[in-house]
Amino acid sequence: MKIKLFSSDLNGTLVHQHTMSDMIRLYIGKQKYQEANTVFQRQTSGNASMEEAFQTAGPLTKGLTLRQAIEYTKTEMGYLDGFHEFVDTLAEHKIPLVINSTGYSVTIYAIREQIGADKIHGHIGNFLRFGVDGDPSKTLNEDELERKVKGYFNNPGSTNDLIYDQIQATGTIDLGIVDEEAKAKLIQEYARTHFEGLIKPNEIAHMGDTMGDSGGIVGVAEKGGIGIAFNYNSALENFLRRKLDAAEIKGNIVFISPKSSIPNITEVIPHLLGE
Numbered sequence: 384m385k386i387k388l389f390s391s392d393l394n395g396t397l398v399h400q401h402t403m404s405d406m407i408r409l410y411i412g413k414q415k416y417q418e419a420n421t422v423f424q425r426q427t428s429g430n431a432s433m434e435e436a437f438q439t440a441g442p443l444t445k446g447l448t449l450r451q452a453i454e455y456t457k458t459e460m461g462y463l464d465g466f467h468e469f470v471d472t473l474a475e476h477k478i479p480l481v482i483n484s485t486g487y488s489v490t491i492y493a494i495r496e497q498i499g500a501d502k503i504h505g506h507i508g509n510f511l512r513f514g515v516d517g518d519p520s521k522t523l524n525e526d527e528l529e530r531k532v533k534g535y536f537n538n539p540g541s542t543n544d545l546i547y548d549q550i551q552a553t554g555t556i557d558l559g560i561v562d563e564e565a566k567a568k569l570i571q572e573y574a575r576t577h578f579e580g581l582i583k584p585n586e587i588a589h590m591g592d593t594m595g596d597s598g599g600i601v602g603v604a605e606k607g608g609i610g611i612a613f614n615y616n617s618a619l620e621n622f623l624r625r626k627l628d629a630a631e632i633k634g635n636i637v638f639i640s641p642k643s644s645i646p647n648i649t650e651v652i653p654h655l656l657g658e
Contacts, residue, residue: 387582390589391591401423447551464645481506513552611637
């Protein structure tokens with residue numbers, strides 16, 4: 384069966400970096416990066432909750448400028464091999480892509496502007512809050528933040544506007560994804576909201592690489608869809624194989640390219656097209 388809605392993690396799945404900690408490394412400093420990296424490593428291996436990870440990481444982002452967050456996606460972040468061919472193929476076959484990731488909305492907005500708004504239907508994720516001078520009382524709402532990102536790419540002269548340096552992370556993160564199971568529930572809700580009556584649960588796929596996607600992969604497979612472990616680590620593999628032995632999975636769980644390999648996202652395409 385052809386998939387009609389494709390949900391994917393971002394960090395380690397579509398791009399090489401763990402973007403949330405990598406921005407801290409580059410723009411905030413080594414010590415705070417080490418703190419963030421430690422808790423994120425625990426989270427991606429299944430030993431820390433989403434809430435615990437982001438409660439630690441949130442304050443460590445304070446002072447990150449909007450310019451840095453945007454420029455990061457242009458100069459530092461690297462897509463996995465085959466990414467552009469992959470998203471072009473999804474668009475050609477009219478399979479909407481939803482980035483369903485604990486990565487920050489600002490990152491998704493910037494990616495979308497660079498690869499084309501038509502290539503990313505939407506996103507589900509967490510929200511790193513930005514305010515003028517990093518002041519929580521002057522926090523931008525999501526519409527304002529998205530407009531600022533669009534303006535950076537589309538309005539001549541915007542890149543020289545000092546407001547992009549004045550707008551800084553407040554150190555607050557609002558969780559749109561509260562736990563591993565939420566990704567499956569949220570993509571099902573997304574399908575009902577944006578494609579009411581047009582997409583069945585067994586026509587949805589979710590792809591991820593670590594334990595942060597364990598619930599998403601299992602959740603869509605339990606409803607008859609396809610869960611895809613791509614560029615996956617050993618913790619995720621072990622968890623999924625135990626689930627396959629113990630749970631009633633109506634759909635499929637597939638394994639493509641363990642972390643030790645050189646992954647190419649185009650390997651996923653045949654599973655989505657039913658080939």
